[in-house]
Amino acid sequence: MAPAQSAFTLSGIALPEEEDPLGIWQLSQTTEAVSFSAAAETPEEPAWRIALPELPETAEHLLTDHLQALTLSEQDLGQAQQTLLALSTQEAVSFSATEPLAGPQAALLDAVEALKQPVSYDLKLQEDAETQKLYRQWQSFIEQVRRTLMHYARIETTLAAAPVGLTEVGWTGDFKTTWPAKTTGFSPHRQYHLQAVHLALGSRIALLRVVSIVSTGAAGLALKAAMPGAQVLLLPATWKFVRDVLKELRKSWPQIQSLI
Amino acid sequence: MSEETYLYFNGINGATGDYELPPMKAKDLSAVALGETISEELYRELKNRHDNQEAHYGINADTSDLAETGWAVIFAAKDKQAPAIREALKPLLNLRKEQATKKNETYYKEFMGAEGYRPGDSHLDFLGREPRQMGPGPANPEKVPYYLLIVGDPETIPYRFQYQLDVQYAVGRIHFDTLEAYAQYAQSVVEAETGGELRLPRKAVFFGAKSSHDQATTLSAEQLITPLSKEVNTLQPNWDVQTLLAEKAKKAQLGALLGGKETPAFLFTASHGMGFPNGHPRQFPHQGALLCSDWPGPRAWKEPIPEDFYFSADDVSKDANLLGLIAFFFACYGAGTPQLDEFSRKALKAREAIAPHAFVARLPQRLLAHPKGSALAVVGHVERAWGYSFMWRDAGRQLQVFKDTLDQLMAGVPVGAAVEWFNERHAELSVVLTNEIEEINEYGKRRDDAKIAGLWTANKDARSYVIIGDPAVRLFTAPEDEKPAKRPTVTLPDATKATLGALSAESGAAAENTAAPQAAADTPTDYAVPFGLKEQVNDLTTSLRQFTDQLAQSLSKAASDISTLEVTTYTAGDLETLAKGEETQVELRALTRIAFDGDTQIYVPAEKQKIEEGLWQIHTAMVQEAQANRAKFLQTMAEMATNLLKSLKP
Numbered sequence: 001m002a003p004a005q006s007a008f009t010l011s012g013i014a015l016p017e018e019e020d021p022l023g024i025w026q027l028s029q030t031t032e033a034v035s036f037s038a039a040a041e042t043p044e045e046p047a048w049r050i051a052l053p054e055l056p057e058t059a060e061h062l063l064t065d066h067l068q069a070l071t072l073s074e075q076d077l078g079q080a081q082q083t084l085l086a087l088s089t090q091e092a093v094s095f096s097a098t099e100p101l102a103g104p105q106a107a108l109l110d111a112v113e114a115l116k117q118p119v120s121y122d123l124k125l126q127e128d129a130e131t132q133k134l135y136r137q138w139q140s141f142i143e144q145v146r147r148t149l150m151h152y153a154r155i156e157t158t159l160a161a162a163p164v165g166l167t168e169v170g171w172t173g174d175f176k177t178t179w180p181a182k183t184t185g186f187s188p189h190r191q192y193h194l195q196a197v198h199l200a201l202g203s204r205i206a207l208l209r210v211v212s213i214v215s216t217g218a219a220g221l222a223l224k225a226a227m228p229g230a231q232v233l234l235l236p237a238t239w240k241f242v243r244d245v246l247k248e249l250r251k252s253w254p255q256i257q258s259l260i
Numbered sequence: 261m262s263e264e265t266y267l268y269f270n271g272i273n274g275a276t277g278d279y280e281l282p283p284m285k286a287k288d289l290s291a292v293a294l295g296e297t298i299s300e301e302l303y304r305e306l307k308n309r310h311d312n313q314e315a316h317y318g319i320n321a322d323t324s325d326l327a328e329t330g331w332a333v334i335f336a337a338k339d340k341q342a343p344a345i346r347e348a349l350k351p352l353l354n355l356r357k358e359q360a361t362k363k364n365e366t367y368y369k370e371f372m373g374a375e376g377y378r379p380g381d382s383h384l385d386f387l388g389r390e391p392r393q394m395g396p397g398p399a400n401p402e403k404v405p406y407y408l409l410i411v412g413d414p415e416t417i418p419y420r421f422q423y424q425l426d427v428q429y430a431v432g433r434i435h436f437d438t439l440e441a442y443a444q445y446a447q448s449v450v451e452a453e454t455g456g457e458l459r460l461p462r463k464a465v466f467f468g469a470k471s472s473h474d475q476a477t478t479l480s481a482e483q484l485i486t487p488l489s490k491e492v493n494t495l496q497p498n499w500d501v502q503t504l505l506a507e508k509a510k511k512a513q514l515g516a517l518l519g520g521k522e523t524p525a526f527l528f529t530a531s532h533g534m535g536f537p538n539g540h541p542r543q544f545p546h547q548g549a550l551l552c553s554d555w556p557g558p559r560a561w562k563e564p565i566p567e568d569f570y571f572s573a574d575d576v577s578k579d580a581n582l583l584g585l586i587a588f589f590f591a592c593y594g595a596g597t598p599q600l601d602e603f604s605r606k607a608l609k610a611r612e613a614i615a616p617h618a619f620v621a622r623l624p625q626r627l628l629a630h631p632k633g634s635a636l637a638v639v640g641h642v643e644r645a646w647g648y649s650f651m652w653r654d655a656g657r658q659l660q661v662f663k664d665t666l667d668q669l670m671a672g673v674p675v676g677a678a679v680e681w682f683n684e685r686h687a688e689l690s691v692v693l694t695n696e697i698e699e700i701n702e703y704g705k706r707r708d709d710a711k712i713a714g715l716w717t718a719n720k721d722a723r724s725y726v727i728i729g730d731p732a733v734r735l736f737t738a739p740e741d742e743k744p745a746k747r748p749t750v751t752l753p754d755a756t757k758a759t760l761g762a763l764s765a766e767s768g769a770a771a772e773n774t775a776a777p778q779a780a781a782d783t784p785t786d787y788a789v790p791f792g793l794k795e796q797v798n799d800l801t802t803s804l805r806q807f808t809d810q811l812a813q814s815l816s817k818a819a820s821d822i823s824t825l826e827v828t829t830y831t832a833g834d835l836e837t838l839a840k841g842e843e844t845q846v847e848l849r850a851l852t853r854i855a856f857d858g859d860t861q862i863y864v865p866a867e868k869q870k871i872e873e874g875l876w877q878i879h880t881a882m883v884q885e886a887q888a889n890r891a892k893f894l895q896t897m898a899e900m901a902t903n904l905l906k907s908l909k910p
Binding site for chain 1: 828835873874879
């Protein structure tokens, strides 16, 4: 478990079930850092906050672990993409029930099969609470990722609750960083913040990739369902598939103690 | 009203549970009004309308007789689905042609193709073009009939055009997602007017939602619903007028009134309308839905508004029987939503998008296209509705416009002619407001913010009432000496559905490149897809399209701003204060600007405040990070845009 005084939180984005599909960030809906009085009109901008403990070894260890988790997530996304491609191009995919991805694959192929009978799937969509929930979750996910495109990325790093760096990354990649005036010389604190910026921006790109992988995956699978609109109707199930695959693959990661 | 008085609006943001638009000060609105002008030609039209109010209401004729007023339908010139929609509407068009040409065969017209609405048309552009050659002023049915039915979404034929025409004409609009819906509406109107079976009880219900500590619904319940229902009861003693307020105005009750056993001939509701942030997944399906008294009010409920509190299109039962109903929804967005904000405080800077595109509210669409028999019309509001409209400054409650409109409607006058009182109010307020602004801006008259704000809000409010449905429909109640009959059911014959299915397939291909976003969103579907599934396809497609639009905007912006990459480094004495979003003193210590061609400019402080080595190094590292991030981010977005566009292909 991560030390109690540390946290890697993402606020201003309400991902379904308050869960980061990459397994790196804790989601927070509230923040004391930015407040807009007209909350109804102006939603909070997405902010990535890295709170590190004072002990240098622990702080470095935490950052290294999270950066490693990002690399692994990117690899896992690649695997999810390849699996989707295989599912959409092969007539039948054989997999053993003991394989880690067997469950997600079976669930996805069930969704494709169900779509071949539109009437029954229609009933399922209307009556099955789980399907309804999934449908809403995908809508919510895509909306939240869209918000990351509308706002600046804001990255804040603190060490033992004291701010060590604040960076705003604009639309086109412009950086604006503010450092405490009292920090001088080759302080490791600055390196911490630099790594935090790398982690946050890498995570943002990975979330965008999730949407891309889901949409191409659903389009490929739609050929199997052969009905109008299948490429969009399969989006929620494909999104669940990608999320579940990432979860399954995380179980086989080398032990990263500090991850949430 | 003092200048510090706040104006309250009817509208609740479903995503936050907060007010859709916070109360605004009169002086803020006044500033908006003073910066806004209307075209000279529209001003003349409004003034002409206002000056001649006693002589006629848009036409010198009996507005209950289409043979005297004429009737026309307007399609967008480039609407490739228009021929198929026309076919679906054929029973209605045939009926209107028969009614309008009894005395003069030129009194029925179909403006489509080259004669249709063209992108960017003002009402005078449209009226003046061949074959109409009509100038401003009252309707001349030989050129342009008085009753005009616009067919199309408000993105293709904008609400603004509808407002302008409405000054002198009786205008309604229909827009549905499917040909079956058009056919269902047409069939229902024809059945109501010619079937001989529709003899509704003379029952009118006034439904006033009211929640604790909510000033808007307290005002509408006490100052609009209660007195208006009493006045109507006096004016129409042969009607059974029922009033449901507060605890009696809950969602379940509204369900009984909108298609259930208690469905009246005429329903008037006053409530908040649901609003959602631009692009929110619930915006298209639920914006304009009616918030009922189930909502505990702003103090007791500070979370997103659950669907249990409001009545949306999803709540209209599949077994509902709505034939003949005419409803009036006093609620924000009750009839529709424009793309751009009219009222926000941000209007002081620029109008911002409040929706991905303009649209007709789903609830009236559902009511007017119900597969068991449809409502005939819904009068409602586009944009936010204002409580101030029925409370006039120091004069207090003002119900005459509502009262006269309802009196005529219940007397059997077609809905388009009955709501002329709102158009008259719009004309009058426009003239007064324009004169007031002219006096201030050009002749230095002392500015009275409260007065300007009042005029401006009331003017916008009166302008924004629109009819969803054919403006020539009317209430069909049983004559006093006859017993009312049960509502007949109107369903489309299977043969009609099959014909429409084939037409849909043809027109779908033809309409592939039409501009209307909502039509475009429908292209992956066909009529073989069951209703519920089709809804899901539409919603999913819409959200994906919004995402893609956002992506395209980002890429476009990036393309225009990509010429340089800027990395700036500051120091702050108190970073904690800055992190809290508060102002504190910061010092610029380094700026690197890298041009697209690699040309790099570096700015650092002059010698005596020289940047220290450690800070310079981290600045350089940030520059490298920024370069790597930009390349990867743009590459990811470009790949994603390509993939999403493939997904959206039908």
